[in-house]
Structures are given as C-alpha cells and as structure tokens.
Amino acid sequence: MVRLDKVNKYFGSLHVMQDIDLEVAPGEVVVIIGASGSGKSTLIRCVNGLEEFQSGHITVDGNELLPYGKSGRSLQTIRTEVGMVFQQFNLFPHLSVRDNVTLAPIKVRGLSRDQAVQIADRLLDRVGIADQADKYPGQLSGGQQQRVALARALAMEPRLMLFDEPTSALDPEMIGEVLDAMRELANDGMTMMIVTHEMGFAREVADRVIFVHKGRIVEEGPPETVFDSPEHERTQSFLARVL
Ligand code: ADP
Numbered sequence: 001m002v003r004l005d006k007v008n009k010y011f012g013s014l015h016v017m018q019d020i021d022l023e024v025a026p027g028e029v030v031v032i033i034g035a036s037g038s039g040k041s042t043l044i045r046c047v048n049g050l051e052e053f054q055s056g057h058i059t060v061d062g063n064e065l066l067p068y069g070k071s072g073r074s075l076q077t078i079r080t081e082v083g084m085v086f087q088q089f090n091l092f093p094h095l096s097v098r099d100n101v102t103l104a105p106i107k108v109r110g111l112s113r114d115q116a117v118q119i120a121d122r123l124l125d126r127v128g129i130a131d132q133a134d135k136y137p138g139q140l141s142g143g144q145q146q147r148v149a150l151a152r153a154l155a156m157e158p159r160l161m162l163f164d165e166p167t168s169a170l171d172p173e174m175i176g177e178v179l180d181a182m183r184e185l186a187n188d189g190m191t192m193m194i195v196t197h198e199m200g201f202a203r204e205v206a207d208r209v210i211f212v213h214k215g216r217i218v219e220e221g222p223p224e225t226v227f228d229s230p231e232h233e234r235t236q237s238f239l240a241r242v243l
C-alpha cells in the first residue's frame with residue numbers, strides 16, 4: 001500500500017528524513033514512535049504529500065510522489081485516497097457535525113447530499129456519536145470532536161489512514177474512547193500508520209513498531225520485540241523514559 005524508497009528531506013540544513021525506506025502492506029498497522037523532533041510527523045506528512053521531499057520516491061497504492069512536489073495528478077489521487085487525523089481536530093467550527101462529515105464526499109467525490117448524509121450517519125454511529133450529529137464542534141468534548149474527525153476522514157472511503165498523535169491533545173479520560181474507535185478500524189482491516197505515545201495501545205494494535213531517531217529508522221519489528229527486547233541503545237533509552 002505504501003512504499004518509501006531512500007527518501008531524504010531537509011528543512012534548510014536540517015536533515016529530517018535520512019534515507020528512509022519503508023513498506024506498509026495492505027491491512028497492516030504500523031506505529032511510529034520516537035522522541036519529539038525526531039521526524040515522525042514529517043514522515044507521515046510526506047506520505048500524503050503535505051510535505052515535499054528532496055530525493056527518493058514514495059508510492060501510495062500505485063500512485064507515485066516525486067521529489068520537489070513534482071507529482072502531478074497522483075498528488076490529487078493520493079489526497080482523496082488517504083485519510084488523516086491530526087492532534088488538533090481541525091473541524092470546521094461553523095458546520096454541524098453531520099456537515100463536517102458530508103462536505104468532502106459531496107464536494108470532492110460528487111455524492112448527492114442524501115447519499116452523503118446516509119454515509120455520515122452510519123459513520124457517526126460507528127464511532128459512537130450518532131446523537132451529536134446536529135451539534136457544532138464547539139459543543140462537543142475533545143474526545144467526541146476527534147471521533148468526528150475520524151468519521152470525516154472515513155467518509156472519503158480512504159485506502160490508508162494516517163494518524164499524528166490523535167490523542168495527545170485530549171484529557172486523559174477521553175483518550176480511551178478515541179483509541180477504541182481506532183482499534184475497531186484496525187480490526188476491520190484498515191491500513192494504518194499511527195504516530196502515538198500510547199505504548200499500551202501500540203503494543204496491542206500494531207503489527208509493526210518503528211522507532212525513529214534524528215530522521216532515521218533505527219529499529220523496527222513486532223511490538224513484543226521492540227518493546228521487550230530492543231536491540232538499539234537509542235530505542236532502549238527512549239523506552240526507558242516513556243514506559
Ligand atoms: P516529530 O513529529 O517527531 O516531533 P517533526 O517531524 O515535527 O518531529 O520535526 C522534525 C524536525 O524538523 C524538528 O527538528 C522540527 O523542529 C523540524 N521541523 C518540522 N517542521 C518544520 C518546518 N516547517 N520548518 C522547519 N523545521 C521544521
């Protein structure tokens with residue numbers, strides 16, 4: 001579903017992605033961990049073309065992204081096939097919950113309003129907030145808003161879902177409800193790349209854990225291996241600090 005080949009990215013002189021090679025299989029759940037500033041967000045933002053890179057290439061479901069944003073139509077295709085959930089929910093504050101979810105399917109996929117509403121209501125039910133459909137984002141808790149953001153992304157029927165610290169802005173008591181919705185999505189077979197500091201969740205849901213340090217993948221493997229017997233000294237010291 002996703003392949004990165006020798007991807008390099010710089011912010012000025014800062015080498016934030018260093019020869020990143022990574023493949024994600026259909027249905028696989030990959031969790032990316034690492035210290036703040038190690039390049040996790042940059043890595044997943046490159047996958048849907050939110051960041052340009054300077055060398056290497058990235059393929060998503062057969063669509064190729066090229067260096068310096070020279071990707072042409074495949075960028076548009078990738079944007080419609082890849083859903084993303086951010087730390088900040090980024091909902092449209094002036095639209096109801098239902099309208100947040102129907103907007104892109106109507107505007108981008110050309111669905112009728114009736115079709116889009118049907119899909120939206122089913123997805124809002126799936127993430128446990130069917131009863132909030134007529135409210136505005138500001139009237140919802142953080143956990144509810146993040147589940148709206150998830151439903152909104154799913155309404156585009158993505159082939160791949162990217163998550164960048166989806167629970168980091170939430171009060172502790174709301175983290176579980178968002179992770180539950182993500183766990184269900186993983187169980188349904190969605191291909192997912194997830195940046196998170198929720199190590200218990202990572203251990204349980206990830207097929208593979210990737211540890212990033214200073215723009216490099218220094219260790220990867222099944223969660224049991226990475227968490228219980230990490231090989232690299234950097235991974236060991238990171239885990240000692242967060243576990
Ligand atoms: P992480 O998500 O692991 O915390 P990021 O991918 O956000 O790390 O950032 C990696 C490095 O790139 C950090 O040193 C950060 O300060 C830098 N960086 C991120 N975005 C930009 C940007 N738009 N311009 C310049 N530097 C950036």
Ligand code: MG
Binds near residue numbers: 040041042164
């Ligand atoms: Mg980040």
